Amino acid sequence: MSALAWQTRKDAEPGAVAGLDARVVVRRGGFALDAVLRVPGGSVVALMGPSGAGKSTLLGVLAGLTGFDQGHVRLGDRTLDESPVRRTPPASRGVVLLGQDPRLFPHLSARDNVAFGLRVHGAAKAAAADGAADWLRRVGLEGLGGRRPAQLSGGQQQRVALARALATAPAAILLDEPLTSLDTETAGDVRALLHQQLAATGTTAVVATHDAVDAVALASRLVVLEGGRVTQSGPVREVLASPATRFAAAVAGLNRVEGRAVPAAPPLTPGASSGASGRVGPAAAWRAGNLVLPLPAGVRHPSLAAVFRPSDVRVVDGAPSGAGEWTAHIVRLEQTPAGVRVRTADPDVAVDVTADRAAGLAPGDPITLRVDPADVRFVVEA
Structure with a gap:
């Protein structure tokens, strides 16, 4: 043939x-x-x-x-x-x-x-x-x-x-x-x-x-x-x-931050959480380092990861003042085709900003960030 x-x-x-x-x-x-x-x-x-x-x-x-x-x-x-x-x-x-x-x-x-x-x-x-x-x-x-x-x-x-x-x-x-x-x-x-x-x-x-x-x-x-x-x-x-790890999230161009559901104020009363079901009480928030976010209704698993885009994070002036705002420290700056990606710690989050907005930022500096809770999706950790 x-x-x-x-x-x-x-x-x-x-x-x-x-x-x-x-x-x-x-x-x-x-x-x-x-x-x-x-x-x-x-x-x-x-x-x-x-x-x-x-x-x-x-x-x-x-x-x-x-x-x-x-x-x-x-x-x-x-x-x-x-x-x-x-x-x-x-x-x-x-x-x-x-x-x-x-x-x-x-x-x-x-x-x-x-x-x-x-x-x-x-x-x-x-x-x-x-x-x-x-x-x-x-x-x-x-x-x-x-x-x-x-x-x-x-x-x-x-x-x-x-x-x-x-x-x-x-x-x-x-x-x-x-x-x-x-x-x-x-x-x-x-x-x-x-x-x-x-x-x-x-x-x-x-x-x-x-x-x-x-x-x-x-x-x-x-x-x-x-x-x-x-x-x-x-x-x-x-x-x-829905990346299951930080590496997969980085490949997808997303932030994936692992955290836990925690009681929101006021504290939960005895019996409001159930270890057998793996769920916490109805008034709960999610925390990872300095970042605290409200949990959507029905999302109550104790081990959750928050997934959101670097472009959904904003740099804001002053101290944190509302839901989804937190103070982080800059780890490094990376060039991107559209501007600058700011890498931060506590927790590890990437933030995409324009080049002029990044002017004056340097590794080690504190920075206040904000993400709209509506832009965050929670996934259960494997």
């Missing part, structure tokens, strides 16, 4: 696309990864987490490049790995890993780089050349097939690497922060290309990223990995709307 016919058949049979099912335990010194990852066939899952969370380790296990101590990796009805003995070599898995470095052969042209993958998978020389030309056209590099990697920009090299990966019709593709090293405009172009080609081929994919834009643009589900553990997973929109 020619390379083109092979790819056409792959495109035409989305129902036959295999999903990923993995439970991976890795122990390395003081680091431990214990994660479950399930990716339905033909779908894209974003994997997000801070540096050192275990994202690259997990992808390495899925690709067969990293050993693990316990668990399994299944692709459709195939068991690729299962502890303690079964291991499928990387070349036999039908899984491709693409990272920040395109890893193109420097002595081969773009066309020959793409054709190489097809040749390895059994395509005849002429079919591989035709397939490579078709894929270079798909990724917007028609007419550049004769150039070597050194003659291509970083974004063009990443396009060649993507073409080489998808040309072999992998059962799954793993993308380990493939856009990190690209400038913003180029990353946006390659991201759009990824979305287009993953949708067109119906390829099962996992995208490890630090950028919420990647998750929103490419994936249907989001998995948050922190400290080697999955802390939240679900549809992208739901996870970003």
